[in-house]
Amino acid sequence: MAVVVQQVCNSCGNPALPDGKFCLFCGDVLTESPQRAPQIADLSNPKPASEAVTPEPPEYAGFWLRVWAGTVDVTLEALAALLLTAIADFAMRLIGPRYGLSRITASYVTGVAFILVLTIGAWLYCAFTESSNWRATIGKRAVGLQVVTASGGKLTFGQASVRHFMKFLSLFTAAVGFMMAGWTKRRQALHDMPSDCVVIRVPPQGFSILRR
Secondary structure, three states, X not given: OOOOOOOEOOOOOOEOOOOOOEOOOOOOEOOOOOOOOOOOOOOOOOOHHHHOOOOOOOOEOOHHHHHHHHHHHHHHHXXXXXXXXXXXXXXXXXXXXXXXXXXXXXXXXXXHHHHHHHHHHHXXXXXXXXXXXXXXXXXXXXXXXXXXXXXXXOOOHHHHHHHHHOHHHHXXXXXXXXXXXXXXXXXXXXXXXXXXXXXEEOOOOOOOOOOO
């Protein structure tokens, strides 16, 4: 009779899904990338000694750096949405009476427009910037962060979109999903895990004043 052994995470000891690639509790990688043949140094050739240096692992971004970056981004998103809806509100004040729109109706439409502009604008802003060559929003770029795949590559627009919308799940878990970036091994928040991406530290670009 075959015995099934349940896979557990080596870092936290919690049970893992049989087809999972990372631990849902601590974010650690459960399976290594495909088998690599061990590299054996050739003692007759002095060159491999310098070429076989293993690159340093990336420095993952901590919770508070991500809070600073998120604060900058949310502020920019809110200001842009306010500006656009203020313009729309001003236009409705001018043309609304011509079509029989009351001031209360115009205010209601303006409020709905603000929510739509903020929601759609935030998605496009995050998805386009994080899948661009910057690999970061303005806030992340300011504090020296980038969002990359687990292998260090650039996110696609689809991956960045999934990451953005999963932030609502991180929010609806009483923000515990965001706080997971403080204790998971690769500093992954809950919304980082579906796309298996990580936030790493890089030299800040431009106007950064927030350095740890």
